[in-house]
Amino acid sequence: MDVMSQLRRQLLEHTAFLRKEGFLDDQFEQLQKLQDENSPDFVVEVVSIFFEDSEKLLNNMAKALEQKIVDFKQVDAHVHQFKGSSASIGAMRVKNVCIEFRNYCEAQNVEECFRCMQKLQYEYVLLKNQLEYLFRVEQQIRAAGG
Amino acid sequence: METARQVFRRNLQENVEVCDGSPELHVLAVDDSLVDRKVIERLLKISSCKVTSVESGTRALQYLGLDGEKGKGSVGFDGLKVNLIMTDYSMPGMTGYELLKKIKESSVLKEIPVVIMSSENILTRIDRCLEEGAEEYLVKPVKLSDVKRLKDFIMRGEGKDSGETRIRKRRRRDDHSSLPQSVTLSSSPALACDPSSTLMPSSAPSACSSKRAKLCI
Numbered sequence: 086m087d088v089m090s091q092l093r094r095q096l097l098e099h100t101a102f103l104r105k106e107g108f109l110d111d112q113f114e115q116l117q118k119l120q121d122e123n124s125p126d127f128v129v130e131v132v133s134i135f136f137e138d139s140e141k142l143l144n145n146m147a148k149a150l151e152q153k154i155v156d157f158k159q160v161d162a163h164v165h166q167f168k169g170s171s172a173s174i175g176a177m178r179v180k181n182v183c184i185e186f187r188n189y190c191e192a193q194n195v196e197e198c199f200r201c202m203q204k205l206q207y208e209y210v211l212l213k214n215q216l217e218y219l220f221r222v223e224q225q226i227r228a229a230g231g
Numbered sequence: 232m233e234t235a236r237q238v239f240r241r242n243l244q245e246n247v248e249v250c251d252g253s254p255e256l257h258v259l260a261v262d263d264s265l266v267d268r269k270v271i272e273r274l275l276k277i278s279s280c281k282v283t284s285v286e287s288g289t290r291a292l293q294y295l296g297l298d299g300e301k302g303k304g305s306v307g308f309d310g311l312k313v314n315l316i317m318t319d320y321s322m323p324g325m326t327g328y329e330l331l332k333k334i335k336e337s338s339v340l341k342e343i344p345v346v347i348m349s350s351e352n353i354l355t356r357i358d359r360c361l362e363e364g365a366e367e368y369l370v371k372p373v374k375l376s377d378v379k380r381l382k383d384f385i386m387r388g389e390g391k392d393s394g395e396t397r398i399r400k401r402r403r404r405d406d407h408s409s410l411p412q413s414v415t416l417s418s419s420p421a422l423a424c425d426p427s428s429t430l431m432p433s434s435a436p437s438a439c440s441s442k443r444a445k446l447c448i
Contacts (some may be wrong), residue, residue, distance in 0.1 A: 112372050119273045119375070127273055135266050165321070169350050170266040173372045 092226045099219055108212055113175030129220055135174050139209055142167045146202055150195070160198060161190035167205070179208050256382060257311050260284040261291045261318035261330065262348070267371070271317065271348075274378045281311065288325030288333075291318070297337055313343055315385055317369075320349035320356065328360060335364040344385060348373055 103109045120127040142163050149160045168183035186201035258280050260271045268284045275282045285291050295313065316334065318327040325333075327347050334340045344366040349356065357368045366384075369377050 115372070115374055116270070119270075119277055121277075124273060124276075131266060131269050131273075134269055138264075138266055166264065169321075169371065170264055172350055173264070173266050173270055175372075 089226065089229050089231055092222060092229060093231070096219070096222045096226065099215075099222065103215055103219070107177050108215055109175045110177040111175065112172065116174060129223075132174060132216055132220075135170055135176075136213060138170050139167060142170075143202075143206055143209065146205075150198055150202060155193075155195055155198075157190045157193050157198075161187055164190060176212055179205065179212055182208050255279060255281055256314045256385060257281040257283070258315045258317055259291060259294065259313045261286075261288060261316065261322070261327065263287060263319065263322040267319065267348075271373060274373060274375055277375065278378045278382055280378075280382065283311070283313075287322060288318070288327070288330035291316070291330055292333060295334075295340055297333065297340060315381065316343055316345045317348060317373075317381075318345065319371075320347050320351070320360070328356075328363065331360060331363050331365055346381060 100109075104113075116128050116131060146160055146163045146167075149156060149163065164183050164186045168180055168187070171177075171179040171183060182201060182205045186198065186205060189197040189201055256279075258275050260268060260275065260282055262268045262271065262284070263286050265286075268286070272282050272284055283294065285294055316330075318330050320327040327349070331345050331347065334343060334345055341364070345364065346367045346369060347360045347365045348369045348371050350371040352370050360368050367381065
């Protein structure tokens with residue numbers, strides 16, 4: 086099998102894996118459909134914005150949870166935003182942690198909120214690594230003339 | 232008796248700018264999330280719409296000339312007429328609902344259809360928005376099929392019935408006689424009008440994801 090076919094297969098298999106493991110849902114595929122010759126880097130662009138956004142939000146959440154008196158409404162606002170943007174790119178596992186997190190914000194449970202935040206950070210880093218790998222393979226395909 | 236379709240067209244006909252016979256919708260998108268703005272812009276551009284996107288209700292009103300300056304009608308400050316406003320519901324400062332209210336309270340802007348987008352599928356919220364005059368309530372993430380359906384919805388009001396008196400859009404709660412609306416609370420919103428609409432049950436769980444006048448054309 087030539088390099089191009091191998092790369093394409095890698096891409097397909099990895100995307101299928103991410104779907105199967107729940108990292109990504111349908112929405113990611115919807116985004117891929119929006120990419121074409123007029124907007125060839127659309128997915129990478131959106132995901133890059135998502136990464137930047139996410140890191141800010143995670144920082145904000147951490148700061149809010151470290152306060153002596155936690156402002157749960159504030160924490161919830163950050164989680165709500167994160168939930169929204171993760172849903173928009175199809176980041177299902179991240180989104181689901183956000184949903185759980187919001188419940189604990191409502192319950193004003195500091196310990197559980199902390200646990201959720203850690204879980205969120207973990208899932209986010211995992212997803213980021215997975216997507217960056219995916220984009221690297223795509224880049225290789227393009228470089229090889231695909 | 233007039234068909235619902237004719238009533239519908241009359242309501243919407245003045246909303247579309249037709250230039251050189253090739254109508255292109257100009258949509259004003261309002262969302263505080265940069266990710267979502269990027270996605271909605273792409274969805275609209277791929278659907279051959281012009282897009283202007285802003286990050287807040289305040290900016291939207293500024294663009295529409297409603298922030299104290301002399302009303303410029305539905306023409307944005309850059310001279311482009313706005314045919315549709317799509318706004319996120321939860322935004323800091325002015326919510327989408329508040330923006331909707333301000334638009335519907337404006338004699339100059341109230342005819343512009345407004346669509347609310349929200350990640351939350353809350354019936355009371357949906358009802359409130361529709362009662363305030365929102366055209367539709369879309370549950371995020373917004374899909375290409377949603378945009379295509381909206382575009383058709385608005386374009387159908389274009390052209391043919393010019394010359395007839397237009398019925399002003401009334402608030403839905405007073406509106407018993409005109410549009411044959413139905414709220415489906417079923418899990419399979421079967422909107423038969425647009426064959427390309429693909430509302431999958433998986434993305435629209437128990438509550439309805441959008442309420443609209445069901446016109447099968």
